[in-house]
Amino acid sequence: MRALLVDITKCIGCGSCVAACREQNRLPVPADGSWPSQPDAQNFTVLKKAAWKGEEYNYRRLCMHCLTPTCESVCPVGALRKTAQGPVVYDESRCIGCRYCLQACPFSVPRYEWTSLEPRVRKCNLCEARVAEGRPNACAEACPTGATIAGEREELLKTARARIAAEPEKYVSHIYGEHEAGGTSVLFLSPIPFEKLELPAGLMAEPLPLLTFRVLSKIPHLVATGGALLAGVWWITNRRQEVAAAEAAEKEKQP
Amino acid sequence: MNRVRNYFWRVVVSLIFAAGLWATVVRFTRGLGGATHLSDSFPWGLWIGFDLLCGVGLAAGGFAIAATVYLLHLEKYRPILRPTILTAFLGYMLVIAALMYDLGRPWRIWHALVFWNPRSVMFEVAWCVMLYTAVLALEFSPMLWERLGWAPVQRVMRAVTIPLVGLGVILSTLHQSSLGSLYLIVPTKLDPLWYSPLLPLFFFLSSIAVGMAMVIFESGLSARAFGKALELSLLKQVARVMAVTLAVYLLLRFQDLVWRGVLSQVWTARGETALFWLENALLAIPMALCFSGRLRSNPQGLFGCAVLVVAGFLANRLNVSVSGLQRSAGAPYFPSWMEIAVTLTIVAAGFVLFNLAVRYLAVFRPAKYDAVTVGVPEGTTPLRSWL
Ligand code: SF4
Ligand code: SF4
Numbered sequence: 001m002r003a004l005l006v007d008i009t010k011c012i013g014c015g016s017c018v019a020a021c022r023e024q025n026r027l028p029v030p031a032d033g034s035w036p037s038q039p040d041a042q043n044f045t046v047l048k049k050a051a052w053k054g055e056e057y058n059y060r061r062l063c064m065h066c067l068t069p070t071c072e073s074v075c076p077v078g079a080l081r082k083t084a085q086g087p088v089v090y091d092e093s094r095c096i097g098c099r100y101c102l103q104a105c106p107f108s109v110p111r112y113e114w115t116s117l118e119p120r121v122r123k124c125n126l127c128e129a130r131v132a133e134g135r136p137n138a139c140a141e142a143c144p145t146g147a148t149i150a151g152e153r154e155e156l157l158k159t160a161r162a163r164i165a166a167e168p169e170k171y172v173s174h175i176y177g178e179h180e181a182g183g184t185s186v187l188f189l190s191p192i193p194f195e196k197l198e199l200p201a202g203l204m205a206e207p208l209p210l211l212t213f214r215v216l217s218k219i220p221h222l223v224a225t226g227g228a229l230l231a232g233v234w235w236i237t238n239r240r241q242e243v244a245a246a247e248a249a250e251k252e253k254q255p
Numbered sequence: 256m257n258r259v260r261n262y263f264w265r266v267v268v269s270l271i272f273a274a275g276l277w278a279t280v281v282r283f284t285r286g287l288g289g290a291t292h293l294s295d296s297f298p299w300g301l302w303i304g305f306d307l308l309c310g311v312g313l314a315a316g317g318f319a320i321a322a323t324v325y326l327l328h329l330e331k332y333r334p335i336l337r338p339t340i341l342t343a344f345l346g347y348m349l350v351i352a353a354l355m356y357d358l359g360r361p362w363r364i365w366h367a368l369v370f371w372n373p374r375s376v377m378f379e380v381a382w383c384v385m386l387y388t389a390v391l392a393l394e395f396s397p398m399l400w401e402r403l404g405w406a407p408v409q410r411v412m413r414a415v416t417i418p419l420v421g422l423g424v425i426l427s428t429l430h431q432s433s434l435g436s437l438y439l440i441v442p443t444k445l446d447p448l449w450y451s452p453l454l455p456l457f458f459f460l461s462s463i464a465v466g467m468a469m470v471i472f473e474s475g476l477s478a479r480a481f482g483k484a485l486e487l488s489l490l491k492q493v494a495r496v497m498a499v500t501l502a503v504y505l506l507l508r509f510q511d512l513v514w515r516g517v518l519s520q521v522w523t524a525r526g527e528t529a530l531f532w533l534e535n536a537l538l539a540i541p542m543a544l545c546f547s548g549r550l551r552s553n554p555q556g557l558f559g560c561a562v563l564v565v566a567g568f569l570a571n572r573l574n575v576s577v578s579g580l581q582r583s584a585g586a587p588y589f590p591s592w593m594e595i596a597v598t599l600t601i602v603a604a605g606f607v608l609f610n611l612a613v614r615y616l617a618v619f620r621p622a623k624y625d626a627v628t629v630g631v632p633e634g635t636t637p638l639r640s641w642l
Binding site: 040073074078094095096097099100102104106108111112113200204208213215216222223226227231233237238 | 288293358371372373375424436442
């Protein structure tokens with residue numbers, strides 16, 4: 001399964017990934033080539049800066065391509081889907097625009113075309129077409145320092161572990177995305193504590209869709225028991241009324 | 256005096272409708288972004304928080320009273336049946352109208368019927384709301400058939416009423432609670448004062464309480480507007496059920512804070528804490544008042560309690576859907592005037608439609624509801640003046 005490994009120690013903040021992403025997805029390019037502070041409907045990835053102990057670091061934000069995506073689970077019409085090859089993709093033709101995916105995504109990734117009359121949800125698609133052809137992702141291909149590399153998730157996890165083991169003083173001993181929200185296909189290695197980055201901290205290691213599934217899976221029981229219960233209640237009260245009516249009729253007959 | 260008051264309300268409603276019309280034009284020519292203050296960090300606002308969550312909840316009296324009369328055979332509640340069913344039916348129609356504003360592509364609302372995702376709470380809510388609206392339409396229809404004098408249809412309806420009511424109870428239980436389940440997926444975003452694994456249960460219990468409050472509230476309103484009210488003895492019982500449900504709800508609500516270990520947070524100095532107390536006080540005060548017998552035999556007092564419960568309920572839903580999410584969103588949200596105008600238009604439309612129904616259909620009419628009647632029911636305006 002395709003994944004990306006972003007090694008923040010290697011990122012020089014040149015913006016090649018941002019430019020490559022725009023080209024790949026035919027997104028508009030501003031004259032000065034700059035990018036906003038957050039991903040938006042026209043920027044699926046942006047570079048952010050973090051400062052720690054007097055040093056400045058650069059890191060990317062983009063869809064994490066969760067292994068059990070929250071967005072996929074909440075979409076009422078199945079417009080979002082995790083493909084077997086890794087990308088979490090969006091099918092515009094199904095979307096009704098309820099925006100539950102925006103509300104639910106633990107990484108606050110999906111964006112909406114608010115001013116459009118035919119609005120779409122916009123987010124990184126992990127270069128679905130390239131992945132299908134077995135080519136590297138556009139951002140990884142463009143990255144001059146290898147700060148973003150593409151590969152199989154298992155391989156990238158091994159690489160990440162090896163890097164931490166080889167230079168433990170350089171890295172925080174944590175691979176962000178290995179377990180967060182049940183695991184993601186985008187992994188981060190960082191030289192500074194992850195709380196200093198704008199990545200949500202304290203996410204559970206279980207996939208979030210389990211939270212709703214626990215409740216939803218009770219519905220068939222609820223319907224069956226509830227139906228039987230209601231029928232029972234109706235039968236008892238009905239019977240009681242019939243008996244009462246019969247007794248009243250009995251009484252009337254006797255002089 | 257009455258003429259002046261009528262005139263006043265007419266002006267208010269006309270102004271609301273004018274503003275709503277303007278907002279509608281903007282919404283459908285300049286998109287959601289042009290009409291609302293919604294954003295990527297705050298994708299659900301007033302239309303979901305109020306129109307959907309509150310609208311569906313306020314209509315909950317429909318299934319509770321239908322079950323009381325048809326399944327528990329508590330005949331004395333029958334006079335409440337029709338006004339509650341009517342409110343519920345209108346309520347759901349208006350919720351669907353509101354969704355047409357809120358969905359980015361409302362003309363695709365039918366997609367939920369063909370593209371399934373049974374793991375989505377939203378999918379379940381969509382199906383339940385759709386089916387239950389159909390059930391409500393059928394439950395409401397006898398008022399029409401009897402008006403039109405269609406005796407055969409009336410007979411068919413009588414035969415299917417019981418299963419229909421049962422279906423309505425199940426569907427309502429499911430989606431009233433599922434509206435709470437919608438928020439189970441945002442454990443890191445919703446403030447701990449509101450996020451709880453028990454959200455579905457809380458939503459269900461509070462919907463029953465507010466359904467009862469609405470019965471009292473409507474009876475009070477129609478007493479003023481049409482001189483048609485329900486018997487005080489009945490309303491007292493409804494208030495009792497409301498108070499007991501609220502007591503269970505509030506006990507669980509606070510117990511849940513203890514279980515989750517966030518009870519200490521109700522004393523921290525934050526805006527959320529104030530809203531939390533406001534919401535719960537609005538529910539606890541009328542509950543306490545309703546338990547005191549003296550107040551319960553005073554129609555004005557009952558009406559006041561009902562208003563408080565409705566207010567507390569609205570506060571709760573808006574806290575879950577708006578205030579409780581503000582902090583994590585990092586961007587403040589307050590609805591635009593157009594969002595408010597659309598919401599007010601929908602509420603006003605509800606009042607106008609209810610008014611029309613009471614005038615032309617036998618909504619508040621004691622006794623003999625199931626009888627197959629033909630012709631103009633007593634106490635309603637003859638059909639001719641309607642056409
Ligand atoms: S990060 Fe958000 S949008 Fe991306 S796959 Fe996960 S849940 Fe979906
Ligand atoms: S906005 Fe579209 S993609 Fe997102 S959950 Fe709703 S229907 Fe699915």
